[in-house]
Each structure stands twice: as structure tokens, then as C-alpha cells.
Amino acid sequence: MYLTNRGREKPIVIAAIPRSFLRQIIFATVIVSFIAISSEARSACTFVNSQTAHIYTINIPTETLARDVPIGTVLYTANLPAIPATGTYASCTSPGSWVKSVTGGTLVSSNPNTYASGIDGIGVRFYDGIGTGRGYFGPGGSGSYAGTWSYNNTLYGVEIVRIASTGQGTTAGTVPSTMYATFTLDGLLVATINFLPFQVAVQTCTVTTPSINVEMPRTHVDNFPTVNSTYGDTTFNMGLSCNPGIKVAVTITDVTDPSNTSTTLSLGHGSTASGIGYQIVNNGVPIAFGPDSAAVNTQNQFVIVPMSVSGSYTIPLSGRFIRTGTIVPGSANAYATFTMSYQ
Numbered sequence: 006m007y008l009t010n011r012g013r014e015k016p017i018v019i020a021a022i023p024r025s026f027l028r029q030i031i032f033a034t035v036i037v038s039f040i041a042i043s044s045e046a047r048s049a050c051t052f053v054n055s056q057t058a059h060i061y062t063i064n065i066p067t068e069t070l071a072r073d074v075p076i077g078t079v080l081y082t083a084n085l086p087a088i089p090a091t092g093t094y095a096s097c098t099s100p101g102s103w104v105k106s107v108t109g110g111t112l113v114s115s116n117p118n119t120y121a122s123g124i125d126g127i128g129v130r131f132y133d134g135i136g137t138g139r140g141y142f143g144p145g146g147s148g149s150y151a152g153t154w155s156y157n158n159t160l161y162g163v164e165i166v167r168i169a170s171t172g173q174g175t176t177a178g179t180v181p182s183t184m185y186a187t188f189t190l191d192g193l194l195v196a197t198i199n200f201l202p203f204q205v206a207v208q209t210c211t212v213t214t215p216s217i218n219v220e221m222p223r224t225h226v227d228n229f230p231t232v233n234s235t236y237g238d239t240t241f242n243m244g245l246s247c248n249p250g251i252k253v254a255v256t257i258t259d260v261t262d263p264s265n266t267s268t269t270l271s272l273g274h275g276s277t278a279s280g281i282g283y284q285i286v287n288n289g290v291p292i293a294f295g296p297d298s299a300a301v302n303t304q305n306q307f308v309i310v311p312m313s314v315s316g317s318y319t320i321p322l323s324g325r326f327i328r329t330g331t332i333v334p335g336s337a338n339a340y341a342t343f344t345m346s347y348q
Contacts, residue, residue, distance in 0.1 A: 050097040050190035053153070054089075058194045061085045061161040065180075065203040069248070070126065074167045074347070075301055080127075084162025087133075087196070095154040095190055103190050105146035107131055110184040113168055118143030121168075122180045124205045128168035131186035131198050133161050142186040142198070154190065161198050177207045208251040208347055213244035213317070219324045221283075221337075229328035235284065236326050243309070243320040243343070253345055256306045257285060258297040260340035265294045266305060269327055270339045277335030285341065286323045299346040306346060 063083050070080065097103075110120030110129065118141040119128040131142040135158060140146070170176075185199040219241045228236040247253060259265035261273045268291035269282040284291045287307070295305030309320045326337070 049099070049101055050095055050193045052193070053093055053096050056089070056094040058196065059088045060197045060199065061087075063163045063198070063200040065163065065165060065200050067204040067206060068127070068165055069206045069208050070167070070177075076167055076169050078167040079164050080167060081165040082162060084132075084160040087156040087159040087161060089156060090159075091155070091157055093153045093155045095193070095195060097151050097154065097190055099151040100149050101151035101191065102149050103147060103188070105133070105140070105142040105186065105188050107143045107184065107186045112143060115144055117141040118145070119166060119168060120184060122165075122184075122205075123174070124178055124180055125172070125174040125176050126168060126170040127180065127205055128166045129180075129184060129200075130164040130166060131162075132164065133159055133188070133196075133198075135159055142188075154195075161196060163198065163200050177205050179204055206248075208248045210245045210247040210251060210253050210345060210347065212345070213246055214242065217241055217243065221324065221326070224326060226332050226334060229281070229326070229332060232328050232330060234328050238286070238323050238325045240321060240323045243322060245318045245320070246316060247318060249316075251347060252308060253347060254301075254306045254308045255346070256295040256298060256303050256344045257292055258342050258344065259294045260342055263297060268293050269329060270294065270341055273338045273340045275336065276338045278333055278337040279335070280328060280330040280332035281337050282327050282329045283337075283339045284325050284327050286325060287320075292322075294341070297342060297344050299344050301346060303344075303346070 063085065065081060065083065068080050074080070107118070107120060113119055113121050113128060117130060117132075117139075119130050120143070122129050132139040133142075134140055139162075180203050182200055182202050185197055187194060187198075188196040219239055221239055222237050224237050228234075245253065259271050261271040265271060268284055270285065272278065272282060286292065287309075292307070293305040295303055
């Protein structure tokens, strides 16, 4: 096409541009624009003072778990100092978002954030903090901040904690190192916390004398001159076999009267005597009875196996008559149960 421009002798030529070429130009322009925007957003946070991302790997020893350890008990904790220990390591311009998250784990509690380890009853927490103060990685671990980021003897660590048992999965075995925590600033990886695989074992005791029959001697009313006088001390043993490093407590319960918290065991069914009862004695001291419960700090619970004991262990006890009132001769039977608590 030719157009005549006044005052010029030569014509101006306008050439037609193919549609495909136009599409190529437009497409290329969109790509260049997108890359420019993405690069600008990711550059909000950068390292300073020659710092880089660091990995903090925690070595956890074998954890031996007593069955009755209360939920929420921290079984083990370890940490490593941040690099650098003090000083500025990053700088963020607005918006400056930060995220402390956990990958590869299932959240089982958010107060604080706790993740399933793969062993039933064992949880894992990741944290950072200064001194005894701790912030846990996971939900809620994010926010915005523009400015410099500095360490002040900060620690990165892991807690192994007792969580509620689901009754599913293994109760002992290896916790794999597939779970880890990260601290990022606008996508800039600052720190990774992980741990090496570790073992979980379960502490147990086996009762080697699950049923104990104590044959008391025949006695006479004259052997009990006053109320609370005792007679007929007869020894018997409670046998256990325990893993090393376990502490065992026991509660003895009066079967005839489970609410009984005194030191006198009630007479049971089939008894024809009255004014008489029994005591169970440990190291010369009458045992007070308590509820049938393995919970820690149950009323009248007492320790029978110290942590220094391992293997077979015998608890020497004795039973004896005690006068409780006016005695009526006859047969005297009594029944008690004992409940173990691993602490």
C-alpha cells in the first residue's frame, strides 16, 4: 500500500505483519513480565554478613518408656546453637513473611504442636528459643516482619514427649528420620531441624507370683489382750521380673471394701469370726489400702522396686492379725489385690 505524504517525494511503505509473528511477540512479552514480578517478590528477604542456610541434626539416644508415664511428660530434649550464635544473618523488606513449619509428620496436638513419631504413645516437637523460652514449629508459626533478623544465643531443638496411646501401631521400634522442621523467610531457607533415627523400648515388669495364698496360724482370743494388739506374723513374698531402670509402685486394695484406706484389711465372705482383721506389713510398717488404680500418685500408693533393680526381684511382706473390737471366735478370711504402676 502506498500513501503520499505532502512535502515528500518518496512514498512511505507500511508492510503487513503476519499474525503468527504478532502472537509470538505478545507471548514473549507476557513471559518477560511474569519473570520480573516473581523475581521481585522472592527478593524480599536475603542473607547478610556472608550467612547461608544451616542444617541442625539432633542425635537422640534410645528411649526406654515406662508404661504409666503421664501424658505430656518430656522424655528427652536436645538442642544445638544457631549459626552464628549472635549477630545479624538476614534482612527483609516489606512484606517480609516468615514461616516455621514441619514436614513429614502428622499433627496430634496443637498445645504445643506435637507430631506422631510412628511409635504409639511417642510424639516429637521441634522448637527454637533462648534459654528456657520455646516456640514450637507448626500451625501458628508464621507472620510478617520487615527489617533485620538476628540471633542472640538462639537454640534449635527437638523434644521427645509422651502422648496419648491410640492402641494402634507398634509400641516399640525405630523412629525414622523422615520428619523435619524448616524456618524460611519469604521462601529463603534459613534453618532445617532434623534428627537421626532412634529406638524406643518399653519398660515392663512381669509378676512372677500373680496369686498369693497366705496360710495364717490358728490363734486364740487370749493372744489379743487389747484393741489394736497384733499376733501371728507370717511372711510371704511378692515376686517380679523387671527391665533395668524401671521404678515400680503398687497399690493394695481391700476386695471386700474397695473404699477402705485404713491399714486394716476387712474380713471377707465365708468368715464367721468378728472383732478381728488383718494387716499387711512392709519393712515393719502396716500398709494403708487404696483404690484399684495404676495412676501416678494414687492414694496410698508406694514404691516397691527402685530404679536400680533389674531382673528378678522379691518384695518381702508379712501378714498378721489385729484386734478391732470384741472378738467372736470363728474363721477369718480376707482378700486383697495389688495394682502395679510403672513410673
